[in-house]
Amino acid sequence: MRRHMPKRMWEYRRCARILLSVTYGPMINPQDGSLVRFSLEALGLSKLVDAAGAARVARRYALKGINPLELWYEDSGAWVGLRAKAFDGSVICYTPTPL
Numbered sequence: 739m740r741r742h743m744p745k746r747m748w749e750y751r752r753c754a755r756i757l758l759s760v761t762y763g764p765m766i767n768p769q770d771g772s773l774v775r776f777s778l779e780a781l782g783l784s785k786l787v788d789a790a791g792a793a794r795v796a797r798r799y800a801l802k803g804i805n806p807l808e809l810w811y812e813d814s815g816a817w818v819g820l821r822a823k824a825f826d827g828s829v830i831c832y833t834p835t836p837l
Contacts, residue, residue: 776803786810786819788833794818 764773784798796810796818810819820832 774803774805776801778802781808784810786833788818789835 764775766772767774779800779802781798781800783795785793786796786798787793794812796812799809799811801807801809805822807820807822809817812818818833820830822830824830
């Protein structure tokens with residue numbers, strides 16, 4: 739049986755377990771309910787500048803599919819960044835801000 743997962747990138751432990759497992763199927767796009775097929779590539783440690791302007795080193799992953807994007811996670815499992823291209827070609831970057 740194949741399982742689907744919602745496309746919520748901030749849930750590292752769940753994403754890592756599912757994304758790195760070949761037994762899971764596509765993700766579910768929360769915007770329109772469509773299935774998103776993907777492949778994942780671990781890109782190693784990479785520098786990222788967060789919303790506050792602080793540089794940090796985190797693990798970077800490339801999620802490849804119809805709408806490719808890059809994700810960053812700290813070793814603690816905290817999500818620290820996302821970068822993707824918009825339909826018009828512009829680059830969208832998300833990083834959390836400290837509470």
